[in-house]
Amino acid sequence: MKDTICAIATKLGMGAISIIRVSGDESIKKVNQCFQGSDLEKVKSHTIHYGYIKDQEKMIDEVLISVMRKPKTYTREDVVEINCHGGIFSTQKVLETLLKNGIRLAEPGEFTKRAFLNGRIDLSQAESVMELIESKNETAREIAFSSLSGSISHFIHEFREELKKLIASIEVNIDYPEYEDIEKITEEKLEEKVKQFLIQLEKIVKNSKEKQIFKNGIKTGIIGRPNVGKSSILNHLLEEEKAIVTSIAGTTRDVVEGEINLDGISLQISDTAGIRETEDLVEKLGVEKSKKMIQESDLVLFIIDGSNSLEKEDRLLFPLFQKEKTIVVINKEDKGIQIKKEQIPFSHVVYTTTKEQEGLDSLKEEIKKMFFKEEILEREEIILFNTRQIALAEKAYHLLKEVLKQLKQGIELDLISLDLKEVLDQLGEITGESYPEEILDTLFENFCVGK
Amino acid sequence: MYDIIVVGGGHAGCEAALACARLGNQTLLITGNLKNIADMPCNPSIGGPAKGIVVREIDALGGEMAKNTDKSSLQIKLLNTKKGPAVRALRAQADKVTYPQEMRKTIEKEKNLKLKESFVENLIVEENKVKGVILENGDSIFSKAVILTTGTYLKSSILVGEKKKTEGPHGERCSQFLSDRLKELGFRILRLKTGTPPRIERSSIHFEETTKEEGSKDSLTFSYDSKFSTAQQLQIPCYLTYTNERTHQIIRENLKRSSMYGGFVEGVGPRYCPSIEDKVVRFHDKDRHQLFLEPESMFYDDIYIQGLSSSMPQEVQEDIVHSIRGLEDAKILKYAYAIEYDAIDSKQLKQSLETKLVENLFTAGQINGTSGYEEAAGQGLIAGINASLKIQGKEPLLLKRNEAYLGVLIDDLVTKGIKDPYRLLTSRAEYRLLLRDDNADLRLREYGYKIGLIDEKKYQKFLEKKKKIEELLKLLKETRITPNEKSDAFLKKNGSKPLQTGISFYELLRRPEISIEIIQEYLGIEYEKEILKEVEIEIKYEGYIKKANQEAEKMLHLExxxxxxxxxxxxxxxxxxxxxxxxxxxxxxxxxxxxxxxxxxxxxxxxxxxxxxxxxxxxx
Missing domain, CATH: 1.10.150.570 (GidA associated domain, C-terminal subdomain)
Incomplete structure (x- = not known):
């Protein structure tokens, strides 16, 4: 028997109403013990009841209680939801009363874990719930939500169905070699199919990787010669956005200096070796290390002092950057600009100043332009949202590529089929499905064989 | 008092009884009709993908089916030769008269084995341990262990159209009470169904309207120890024809009259073996279905129509058969029928095929929900071996999924259970690359020898083969071919690129266009064909085999x-x-x-x- 757990399901202290969720075999019985109103053990499933939560004889709160019996509940167990008055104190009181009645406080994510263990949601959905809870910004939340609704599961499911059909068509030719009227799977047909699969998977993997930055934040590096205003730009960005600065003293390189939220996406600004301390990153780190930093960043801000003409040193730095992820920031606009945009061989170039409130707006606009190219989430776009899923999809992709190679080398179908099954397994791990019986089912549904 | 009693003389029963007797147990084989020992009531063929490999495994362990098939085959073929090493398999057409005859001879020669004609209707069970059987006349026979291999004879009914008769195949009697008794003992009883097509008279077929299908010219045998198979001399052809739109129309019009669609059948039929009614209904967009005309025996005139299994009334079967090209004037000798029978839930068995409920009671074959002669024989052999080991107080022989199709079969039965009659398929084996036709002896002969079913002489022959394989592998690894005039000419002749540096012949053999035969010729060495084949597979598919072994390792870790x-x-x-x-x-x-x-x-x-x-x- 699963013990009964409870937790406050709404944000504490926000809003006029709080909801406490209770789940487990004895949820109805135990809530009923401290409820004055209808006898909850006798009411119909999925109904709402008005009454009071009591501790012994003391009234705690006036509440509305939803009773939902298994299996049609979030956890597939009996679930009770208590709508009580918002506010930290009263909600806590109701929760304490439940704990007194032998209900255990749920661990983080435990309701979802139960939903998964009881088979209501699959692995990718369970993961999405976790992502949803942990999402740092609106975009991350949106992606997590879309996969919770099962879009990953659906995609993987459909993809695997197609793959199973393909495998079954090879298998049927192996197990029923005498049936010549079964559609013979030829190498050409197989190759064409595998190519289609590859295109689909490649798109998913690429998209998913790109969208990872919305989850993890855009890793941003700031580079420039001494006294061009790197630290003031950093400070300006941070202060203005009221970001949480986690300055950790004595830490190693690549530590996240600060995180700012730009209309729903996070920029994680790394202070490699401390911009503020030395002011001369390139000199201190050397060219090789700067290159590495540029490599690892999603966005690089290359700061140039605009009040002087373009220095030779600046020009020497140009080849270090990857143009598609670099914004050249011509700073100190307030001191009069000596450098024209045309002199800079980059496509993203902005003028800024840290002397005015709006002095960095042009930079922010440019960042948004770079990362919000279109609408972030196209409708029905499939995005794998954690590294585990992406790694599995990537492995599947590479296995399929291998299959294509082997087809060209004339490897026998039996072996090709084994490789395809491995692809099926990899993808199945994303959602937690598995194969052998499934193939047989597909085989017998689609082919006409037998005595 | 016997050591072991085997109930049922079909393919499972014969293997079980022979194994028990050969392992030194006083064994009694009880069967309803002595004439039907090792009977083949359905198709006249043995082997095929996966199944053919099982027959080889039976032989490697010391069973009888392979040898018996070699003695009675009319035609033999190696299937799937171009689809990869793991799925090649032998299939033979076996003579329905010779096969049972030969098996009976073997059984009668076995000194610890006695035969008895009777029906077993009850089991003697004390404290959850089986002590013997009770016959229909009330006689009790005691034994230390009992193996049930009752086939389709538990409460069977034969269905033809709306007619239903309580009997087994060929109008034989069946056991009325044994399945009730099993139910009382706590077994869950399933009702299963299968079917068989009509047989027609050879002389009434217009063979010129059909396509001839020849056997193989190579000298192929199922057994590792047979010198030749009768098929070498015979190679009787089969013939191919098709149903047509007219056939399908007759079936659709009379659908409600078939036992299946008329609602007269309660049993669950096999998915892989649909009746012609099923095929027409489920695959309505196909305008024709293949039919094979297969000879049943050299001693009578029946031709088996593979692909036309049906439960239609007799007059509809007449119309169906006569609508088919080449069969316009065919004379039906035996009508098609469906048969229903009781089976037990195989999840109630241990991996050894002993039942979990009753100690020393073993079951094998169709009673466990499988279909097919080969699946039955394989289980019979394992049940016979394990019943013997059990009463001798020894550990059972449990084959793993990476060791044998028999391991896959039994594990599927006891772990997954069945819903419809179970047939082995290559796709059921995760490690089929390891479970090949060519290496069944390398996988299993050691077990057969240890158990005592493989004698010293055969074992020595096997060791010799193993030694030669290793020797040849070593030779190919150590002998190098270097770029020079001779090697260039040799490679060019065989459509292969010239060498840049010297490599071993082992590496050279990895090239798809290079076969082991041409290397043998080049090196002037001589090995038997089966040695060459084995070595070639091991080298050419080394990467894949390694991967399969790694996967198997993972499984074994959990195991x-x-x-x-x-x-x-x-x-x-x-x-x-x-x-x-x-x-x-x-x-x-x-x-x-x-x-x-x-x-x-x-x-x-x-x-x-x-x-x-x-x-x-x-x-x-």
């Missing part, structure tokens, strides 16, 4: 985490409720077996694994 004590699954926290119920039912003996139970998810296995590691055993 080696044993669940010895009984676990109260209800008490394991975080185990999904469906998993608890399934684990409770199957009572797996290892984590590996648990992982194959349907409804038990990877997350459940993770939970169970942690539980087992902590040693949190709580006895019930």
């Amino acid at each position: 080696n985490i044993k669940i010895e004590k009984e676990i109260d699954y209800q008490k394991i926290p975080n185990l999904a409720s469906e998993a608890k119920q399934k684990l409770e039912e199957i009572k797996p003996t290892s984590l590996g077996q648990a992982s194959r139970i349907s409804g038990v998810n990877p997350s459940d296995i993770a939970v169970l694994s942690v539980y087992l590691k902590r040693g949190h055993y709580e006895s019930k």
Whole structure:
């Protein structure tokens, strides 16, 4: 028997109403013990009841209680939801009363874990719930939500169905070699199919990787010669956005200096070796290390002092950057600009100043332009949202590529089929499905064989 | 008092009885009709993908089916020759008169084996241990162990159209009470169904309207020890024809008159073996279905129409047959029928094929829900071996999924159970690259020898073969070919690129266009064909075989985490409720077996694994 757990399901202290969720075999019985109103053990499933939560004889709160019996509940167990008055104190009181009645406080994510263990949601959905809870910004939340609704599961499911059909068509030719009227799977047909699969998977993997930055934040590096205003730009960005600065003293390189939220996406600004301390990153780190930093960043801000003409040193730095992820920031606009945009061989170039409130707006606009190219989430776009899923999809992709190679080398179908099954397994791990019986089912549904 | 009683003289019963007797047990084989020993009531062929490999495995372990087939084959073929090494398999047309005759001779020659014609209607069970059987006349016969191989003879009914008769194949009597008795003992009884097509008279067929299908010219045998098969001399052809739109129309018009679609059948039929009615209904967009005309015997005139299994009334069968090209004037000698019978739930068996409910009671063949002569014979052999080992107080022979199709078959039965009659397919084996036709002896002969079914002479021959394989592998690894005029000419002749540097012949053989035969010729060495074949497969598919072995290792790792004590699954926290119920039912003996139970998810296995590691055993 699963013990009964409870937790406050709404944000504490926000809003006029709080909801406490209770789940487990004895949820109805135990809530009923401290409820004055209808006898909850006798009411119909999925109904709402008005009454009071009591501790012994003391009234705690006036509440509305939803009773939902298994299996049609979030956890597939009996679930009770208590709508009580918002506010930290009263909600806590109701929760304490439940704990007194032998209900255990749920661990983080435990309701979802139960939903998964009881088979209501699959692995990718369970993961999405976790992502949803942990999402740092609106975009991350949106992606997590879309996969919770099962879009990953659906995609993987459909993809695997197609793959199973393909495998079954090879298998049927192996197990029923005498049936010549079964559609013979030829190498050409197989190759064409595998190519289609590859295109689909490649798109998913690429998209998913790109969208990872919305989850993890855009890793941003700031580079420039001494006294061009790197630290003031950093400070300006941070202060203005009221970001949480986690300055950790004595830490190693690549530590996240600060995180700012730009209309729903996070920029994680790394202070490699401390911009503020030395002011001369390139000199201190050397060219090789700067290159590495540029490599690892999603966005690089290359700061140039605009009040002087373009220095030779600046020009020497140009080849270090990857143009598609670099914004050249011509700073100190307030001191009069000596450098024209045309002199800079980059496509993203902005003028800024840290002397005015709006002095960095042009930079922010440019960042948004770079990362919000279109609408972030196209409708029905499939995005794998954690590294585990992406790694599995990537492995599947590479296995399929291998299959294509082997087809060209004339490897026998039996072996090709084994490789395809491995692809099926990899993808199945994303959602937690598995194969052998499934193939047989597909085989017998689609082919006409037998005595 | 016997050591072991085998009930039923079909393919499972024959193998079981022979194995028991050969292992020194006083054995009694009881069968309803002595004339039907090793009878083939359905198709006249043995082998095929996966099944053919089972026959080889039976031979490697010391069973009889392969030898008996070689003595009675009319035609033999190697199938799937171009689809990869793992799926090649032999199939023979076996003579329906010679096969049973030869088997009976072998059985009668066996000194510890006695035959008896009777029906067993009850079992003597004391304290959950079987002590013998009771015949229909009330006589009791005692034994230490009993093997039930009753085939389709438990409460069988034959169905033709709306007519239903309580009888077994050929109008034989069947056992009326044994399945009730099994039910009383706690077995769950399933009702299964299968069917067979009509037989027609050879001389009434217009063969010129059909396509001829020849056997193989190569000298092929099922047994590792047979010198030749009768098929070498015979190679009787089969013929191919098709149903047509007219046939399908007749079937559609009369659908309600068939036993299946008229609602006269309660049993579950095999998915892989649909009747012609099923094919027409389920695959209505196909305008024709293949039919093979196969000879049943050299001694009579019946031709088996493979692909036309049906439960239509006789007059409709006449119309169906006559609508087919080449069969316009065919004379039906035996009408097609469906047969229903009782089987037990195979999840109630241990891996050894002993029942979990009654000690020393073993079951094999169709009673366990399988179909097919080969599946039956294989189980019969394993049940015979394990019953013998059991009464001798020894550990059972449990073949693993990476060792034999027989391992796959039995594990599927006891772990997954069946819904429809079970047929072995190559796709059921995860490690089929390891379970090949060519290496059945390398996989299993050692077991056969240890158990005592393979004699010293055969074993020495096997060791000799193994030695030669290793010798040839070593030779190819150590002998190098260097770029020079001679090697260039040799490679050019065989459509291969010239060498840049010297390589071993082992490496050279990896080239797709280079076969072991041409290397043999070049090196002037001489090895038997089967040695060459084995070595070639091992070298050419080395990468794949290695991968399969790695996968198998992973499986074995889980397999080696044993669940010895009984676990109260209800008490394991975080185990999904469906998993608890399934684990409770199957009572797996290892984590590996648990992982194959349907409804038990990877997350459940993770939970169970942690539980087992902590040693949190709580006895019930």
